[in-house]
Amino acid sequence: xxxxxxxxxxxxxxxxxxxxxxxxxxxxxxxxxxxxxxxxxxxxxxxxxxxxxxxxxxxxxxxxxxxxxxxxxxxxxxxxxxxxxxxxxxxxxxxxxxxxxxxxxxxxxxxxxxxxxxxxxxxxxxxxxxxxxxxxxxxxxxxxxxxxxxxxxxxxxxxxxxxxxxxxxxxxxxxxxxxxxxxxxxxxxxxxxxxxxxxxxxxxxxxxxxxxxxxxxxxxxxxxxxxxxxxxxxxxxxxxxxxxxxxxxxxxxxxxxxxxxxxxxxxxxxxxxxxxxxxxxxxxxxxxxxxxxxxxxxxxxxxxxxxxxxxxxxxxxxxxxxxxxxxxxxxxxxxxxxxxxxxxxxxxxxxxxxxxxxxxxxxxxxxxxxxxxxxxxxxxxxxxxxxxxxxxxxxxxxxxxxxxxxxxxxxxxxxxxxxxxxxxxxxxxxxxxxxxxxxxxxxxxxxxxxxxxxxxxxxxxxxxxxxxxxxxxxxxxxxxxxxxxxxxxxxxxxxxxxxxxxxxxxxxxxxxxxxxxxxxxxxxxxxxxxxxxxxxxxxxxxxxxxxxxxxxxxxxxxxxxxxxxxxxxxxxxxxxxxxxxxxxxxxxxxxxxxxxxxxxxxxxxxxxxxxxxxxxxxxxxxxxxxxxxxxxxxxxxxxxxxxx
Ligand code: MSP
Numbered sequence: 318x319x320x321x322x323x324x325x326x327x328x329x330x331x332x333x334x335x336x337x338x339x340x341x342x343x344x345x346x347x348x349x350x351x352x353x354x355x356x357x358x359x360x361x362x363x364x365x366x367x368x369x370x371x372x373x374x375x376x377x378x379x380x381x382x383x384x385x386x387x388x389x390x391x392x393x394x395x396x397x398x399x400x401x402x403x404x405x406x407x408x409x410x411x412x413x414x415x416x417x418x419x420x421x422x423x424x425x426x427x428x429x430x431x432x433x434x435x436x437x438x439x440x441x442x443x444x445x446x447x448x449x450x451x452x453x454x455x456x457x458x459x460x461x462x463x464x465x466x467x468x469x470x471x472x473x474x475x476x477x478x479x480x481x482x483x484x485x486x487x488x489x490x491x492x493x494x495x496x497x498x499x500x501x502x503x504x505x506x507x508x509x510x511x512x513x514x515x516x517x518x519x520x521x522x523x524x525x526x527x528x529x530x531x532x533x534x535x536x537x538x539x540x541x542x543x544x545x546x547x548x549x550x551x552x553x554x555x556x557x558x559x560x561x562x563x564x565x566x567x568x569x570x571x572x573x574x575x576x577x578x579x580x581x582x583x584x585x586x587x588x589x590x591x592x593x594x595x596x597x598x599x600x601x602x603x604x605x606x607x608x609x610x611x612x613x614x615x616x617x618x619x620x621x622x623x624x625x626x627x628x629x630x631x632x633x634x635x636x637x638x639x640x641x642x643x644x645x646x647x648x649x650x651x652x653x654x655x656x657x658x659x660x661x662x663x664x665x666x667x668x669x670x671x672x673x674x675x676x677x678x679x680x681x682x683x684x685x686x687x688x689x690x691x692x693x694x695x696x697x698x699x700x701x702x703x704x705x706x707x708x709x710x711x712x713x714x715x716x717x718x719x720x721x722x723x724x725x726x727x728x729x730x731x732x733x734x735x736x737x738x739x740x741x742x743x744x745x746x747x748x749x750x751x752x753x754x755x756x757x758x759x760x761x762x763x764x765x766x767x768x769x770x771x772x773x774x775x776x777x778x779x780x781x782x783x784x785x786x787x788x789x790x791x792x793x794x795x796x797x798x799x800x801x802x803x804x805x806x807x808x809x810x811x812x813x814x815x816x817x818x819x820x821x822x823x824x825x826x827x828x829x830x831x832x833x834x835x836x837x838x839x840x841x842x843x844x845x846x847x848x849x850x851x852x853x854x855x856x857x858x859x860x861x862x863x864x865x866x867x868x869x870x871x872x873x874x875x876x877x878x879x880x881x882x883x884x885x886x887x888x889x890x891x892x893x894x895x896x897x898x899x900x901x902x903x904x905x906x907x908x909x910x911x912x913x914x915x916x917x918x919x920x921x922x923x924x925x926x927x928x929x930x931x932x933x934x935x936x937x938x939x940x941x942x943x944x945x946x947x948x949x950x951x952x953x954x955x956x957x958x959x960x961x
Contacts, residue, residue: 318355319357319572319574319575320358320359320360320573320574321349321358321360321577322359322362322574322575323345323348323349323359323360323361323362323579324345324361324363324579325341325345325362325363325364325579326341326366326578326579326580326581326584327364327366327409327411327546327549328363328366328394329365329366329371330365330366330372330387330390331371331374331375332390332622334393334394334397334630335620335622335628335629335630336620336628336629336646337581337612337613337620337627339397339401339630339646340610340646341580341581342363342398342405343643343646343647344579344610344722344724345361345405346361346401346402346403346405346780347643347647347724347780347781348579348722349404349405350404350779350780350783351719354800354801354802355802356801358574360406360554360568361404361407362405362406362409362549362553363398363403363405363407363409364408364409364410364411364549364553365387365394365408365409366542366546366549367391367410367411368411368529368530368542368546369528369529369542369545370444370447370526370542370891371444371445371447373526373527373528374890374891378889378955383528384412395408397630397631400634400639401630401639402640402643402784404783409552411530411545411546411549413552415552415553415555415557416530416548416549416552416553417530418552418557418558419548419551419552419556419557419558420530420540420544420545420548420552420557421533421557422556423544423548423551423556423557423595423601424521424532424540424544426599427479427595427599428533430600432483433478433479433480433521434478434480435476435477436476437473437474437475438472438473438474438475438476438478438520439473440471440472441460441469441470441472442469442470443464443467443469444470444890444891445462445464445465445467445623446464446465447541447543448543449472450462450463450469455469459929461929465621465623466922467623467890467894467931468892468893468931470891474523474524475524476520477532477535477538478518479520479544479594479595480518480598481516481590482515482516484516484597484598485512485513485515485516487594487597488512488590488593488594488597489513491593492505492508492509495605497606498589498603498604498605498606498607499585499589499606499607499608500607500608500609500722501608504585504609507585508585508586508589511590512590516590519541520541521541522538522539522540522541523538523539523542524537524538529542530545543587543591544591547587547591547592547595548595550576550578550592551566554569556601570601574605575605576602576603576604576605577605577607577608578592578604578606579608579610580607580608580609580610581612582609582610582611582612585607588604588607588609589607589609592604608722609653610650611650611651611653611654611655611656612655613628613650613655613657613658614657614658615627615657615658615659617657620658624921625862625863625918625919625920626861626919628658630642632835637667638785640782640785641663641667641671641823643781644666644670645666647725647728648666648670648724648725649662649725650725651725652723652724652725660832661828664831664832665828667823668825668826670732671822671823672824672825674732674736674739675735675771675822675823676822676823678735678738678739678771679771679775679789679792679793679819679822680821681742682742682764682767682768682793683768683792683793683794683816683819684818685748685764686764686768686816687816687818688751689751689755689760689761689764690756690764692815693813693814693815693816694768694794694810694811694812694813694814694816695760695761695762695765695768695812695813696761696812697761697765698762698769698808698810698812699765699766699769702741702766703741704737704741704766704769704770708734708769708773708807709807711730711731711733711773712730712773712805712806714726714727714733715727715730715731715777715805716802718730719780727777728781730777731774731777731778732774734773734774735770735771735774738766738770738771741766741767741770742763745763747764747767750763765810765812768794768810769807769808769809771789771793772795772809773807773809775790775793776799776804776805776809777805779798779799786798788820788822789822792816792820792822793810793819794810794811794814794815795810795811796811859961862917862919863917863919864915864917864918864935864961865916865918865956865958865960866913866915866916866949866954866955866957866960867886867887867888867896867914867915867932867956867957868886868887868911868956869884869885869909869910869911869912869913869914870885870886870910871884871885872884872885872907874901874906875925875926877926878901878926879901879902880899880900880902881901882897882898882906882909883895883897884896884898884934886914886916886932887957888918888932888956888957889955889956890957894916894931894932896930896931896932896933896934897925897928897929898930898933898934898936899944900934902943902944903944903945904944904946912948913948913954914934914935914947914948915935915946915947915948915960916933916934916935917933917935918932934946
């Protein structure tokens with residue numbers, strides 16, 4: 318079997334991990350575990366993206382040095398990956414010396430190839446994306462970032478450019494030759510259309526940004542964060558180091574094996590267009606495949622910090638363990654498409670798939686077998702029954718799905734075997750047989766078949782739920798988890814093996830109780846059964862509302878409106894926001910400029926009389942119905958300071 322190098326994107330350290338972030342890592346881990354079972358020589362990389370303006374600003378806002386912020390968030394990532402059972406072989410940080418060395422080396426090669434030149438660069442810059450946009454690409458009105466919906470800023474500086482335009486043809490030819498370079502296919506079409514539409518040269522340096530890899534030979538300039546970040550995939554393998562350090566690079570990047578990047582669809586262009594072009598220029602091999610997945614949505618919007626609708630994994634893991642979350646993520650999303658996250662679906666999946674189908678089937682079989690056969694697995698196995706054919710089909714389906722990263726399909730296949738095994742048991746009623754015929758050979762075969770089906774399912778689940786699957790295997794008497802996929806063949810369950818009572822694997826969640834715990838129902842109209850404190854919210858819910866202090870930079874009346882004022886408010890984000898507020902009857906524009914307000918910063922943008930409003934001001938209403946703004950008690954609080 319060959320080498321299999323799989324990577325996740327490296328995560329920005331200005332945000333704590335949410336469900337959208339952990340998804341790619343859980344997918345990569347499942348794949349890595351599967352490939353190891355399939356006998357591949359696997360190397361699995363994840364890490365953090367720590368440079369750039371976005372990080373520098375986030376650190377400044379918190380009053381710490383960027384590296385302090387990075388260290389703090391990296392510690393959280395390590396903790397979380399441990400809890401989630403992530404089996405990565407390496408964790409790269411772009412602030413490590415091994416990384417800076419690799420960035421300088423790839424750049425040296427690109428320069429030597431004549432693909433880098435110096436010129437003036439102007440454009441609209443989004444700090445969120447760390448990317449320049451043309452006016453055409455922006456969302457109007459307001460010159461907003463097409464991805465984040467936040468304001469961009471005009472930048473003009475002397476930069477180094479990469480001759481991306483030179484790679485239009487070579488890239489198109491590569492897509493033609495290797496149609497599986499981008500998966501799923503629909504994404505390849507998107508990428509191809511983007512390249513065919515014409516590639517402009519790319520600015521690959523920033524002037525005056527200290528927090529980055531220094532641009533070789535150009536003091537004051539640093540390497541563009543995306544060139545910096547993308548290089549992580551080879552810097553972690555020792556590219557640019559001495560022969561000893563780079564042996565991993567030779568083994569996993571220069572060999573004939575698989576080099577697969579898993580990414581979210583929003584960063585596909587960077588991986589499927591820019592990265593291969595950089596590598597072509599530097600004369601280095603390309604990844605063999607870039608696989609893009611969809612987004613986790615909440616209330617039909619991408620889950621993201623800027624929208625403020627993120628689901629953090631901590632609570633779910635603490636409460637239910639990491640495997641139910643892993644299972645949910647892999648079962649609920651069709652890899653490549655978007656999926657919605659809701660607590661309700663999480664609980665339903667947990668109860669029906671894990672507690673009922675898997676947990677109850679296993680525990681019922683263990684109980685029956687223990688009571689019929691003196692606390693042991695059945696004494697007689699069976700190689701002639703209808704479940705064998707089903708298991709063979711299911712395993713083939715499972716393996717084909719895993720090759721295609723169709724995790725949902727693989728799980729569905731395993732669940733089909735569980736369902737068939739249950740039907741088989743219901744039809745034979747072993748619980749009655751125990752009473753009528755005692756521990757007969759026929760009963761042994763029936764129970765053994767049921768347990769063997771569960772063994773195959775649990776074996777298939779090893780890459781998905783690495784903490785619970787071994788417990789199931791041990792619990793049904795199958796012993797230690799196997800190390801190869803051969804264990805998916807029928808017939809592996811030992812006979813007459815001692816069986817301990819099975820601890821509940823997935824205690825059923827009381828849905829109503831749980832839902833009311835995490836989101837108490839609103840009291841309004843609740844009727845007699847509504848408890849008096851039903852409209853209390855917990856601290857997490859309150860924390861999801863981002864209240865921030867803002868400096869009013871400018872203000873004007875909205876034409877033809879008696880009530881509305883249009884304000885430009887600095888929230889410490891680099892560029893001000895436009896906020897429209899119904900306060901014209903109580904405030905004159907000139908009285909507001911230079912004062913501070915409190916803003917609901919993560920409110921969905923809305924249009925008021927055709928004017929975009931990116932937030933809301935907090936105000937009380939006095940006895941005459943006039944608004945009174947809520948303001949900090951003392952002046953001079955830094956713009957962007959959180960109110961809580
Ligand atoms: N640092 C860059 C990646 C550099 S890779 C050389 C970056 N970081 S990120 O932290 O913003 O995002 C990391 C990954 O999380 C991306 O693949 C992104 O698509 C993914 N997700 C962030 N929000 C997401 C969802 N709501 N749903 C699914 N994945 C999403 O981009």
